[in-house]
Amino acid sequence: MRAQLEQIFSSQHFQANERRRGFLRFIVEETLSGRAQSLKGYTIALAVFGRDDSFDPQADPVVRLEARRLRRDLDSYYVDAGRNDPVRIVIPKGSYVPNFEWLNKPSIAGSADESALELPAVSDRNGAVDVSPITRSSSYRRWSIGAALVAAVAAGLIMWMSPFGAGRFPLSTTREPGVLVMPFEPLSSGENTRYLAAGMGQELTANLFHFSGFRLYTSSSLPDQASRSLQLARDRGFSYVVNGSVQTDAEEVRVTISVVNATSGGIVWTKSYSRPLDPQSFVSTQRALADEIAEVIGQPYGVVRTDMSNGSTAPAVSHMDSYVCVLRAYGYRRTFLRAEFDPAMRCLEQTVQRDPGYSDAWAMLGWLHLDAGRLGFAGDDRQSRYDKAQDAISKALSLQPKNPLALKALAAAYHFTGRYEESQRLTRQLVDLNPNDPEILAQLGWRLSVRGNFEEGVPTLQRAIDRTLNPPNWYFHFIAVGLYLKGDWEQARRIAEQSARGDSGFSQLVLATAYAELGDRQGTQQALVKLGRYEPLARDTEGFLRRQGIADQTVTALVAGLEKARALASR
CATH class of the missing domain: 1.10.10 (Arc Repressor Mutant, subunit A)
Incomplete structure (x- = not known):
């Protein structure tokens, strides 16, 4: 070095x-x-x-x-x-x-099969590097050892973020799904194409490494071995294979990417990207493409987790049930429906008992305890839920101080306990660490907007929406609120209707107020009927809104708008 x-x-x-x-x-x-x-x-x-x-x-x-x-x-x-x-x-x-x-990593002694695929794990996200004992076979592979070093020394850098105690727990044995990233294949002749193909694979792997929730592997297979990737993934117990190719001509570079379910052999997702070919901007082009692809594959609502949630990949081992439980909690957090909360909570409580070293499960458990308090699922017992949330997040960070999910949960805990500046500061740091994760962008945009900073918050939310295949409904909520406060009631209604497709009580609140301003009595009545299904929000609207940390001016406007809507509906 x-x-x-x-x-x-x-x-x-x-x-x-x-x-x-x-x-x-x-x-x-x-x-x-x-x-x-x-x-x-x-x-x-x-x-x-x-x-x-x-x-x-x-x-x-x-x-x-x-x-x-x-x-x-x-x-x-x-x-x-x-x-x-x-x-x-x-x-x-x-x-x-x-x-x-x-x-180029030197060949491992004792390996004689020079045609075999080499599958070094990028990291197990606890800091250890796991290298399968098979030889190298390509000069275009980059293997990251820095991740292990950084993970080891970064623990001290991150722990200052946690206000909680730091006990020690056994490491998790949970088998998250393995994702095998194959080298990108150059389909055109010439050094430029080979360089772009090698760089794309390297950049994509580096970007995916910032996402938790799966084990990441790279392969240095030769082109004629690529056809074996699916069988190789099945033999090794991997769940998904990422394949890519690069073509260039005098004016354009074209990158095609696909994600294949190794269990079923079905294509989960595929897309082609075209960009102008400028030899002076190879690096920026490959990085921009790798960023976009990583967002689709790795984000919490990306193609891998969505496919897993749909049950397309059966757990390879029994303790992968813990991972599936975290996916169930993600599913609940798309809509925050009360009916989905209890099963997700029970599942997580069982998971941390069965698998006490699983940091993601502790983090998600902390997040659900926060929801129980702020959404009224625990009645008036908010403080004890917030205390439980802090305990669970503390355990998650003690297991993995740099776990993105645990740090997201910590930022949420700061917000819902009134530490707004600390929450925004930590959320911004998380955006800097992984700008390809739309979920953390959405959380930053949401927190800025609820505190009244719509000028920065709404564009940030829109960036998250633009980068997500199927955005959760809460990504849209404060875009609609911002439009309502500006008097653009028709646009507010349109955005609120879009988010209401996920059956959101908050969307119905915004819809009712927008319909009332537009003089649509029938639409107002329908929105109020649906709002009534969300008892904590309908019963004490002002208290509910304040528990979300919403700024006073916004709360006052929404409560006044709701009163106007109820008056219109009762005529």
């Missing part, structure tokens, strides 16, 4: 100035010396950029700006002079801790 650093510095193609070179050397040496936990903007500013103890990273963005430029310097180097370097140094967005990635 140090040799790679010196090779970068000796290359005329590495354009970084002396200050950024010092920045890179400092963060690499600190990481290799076991001090990655100290790599924060403040310490870097003092050590590299000559700032004093009064340095304020909010007022002086020098570290963030120079980190962004350094990432560009490294990208430019690896596109050209460093494309065949054995080790790649990467500074992930949202962090100053470098990753170290192998382009």
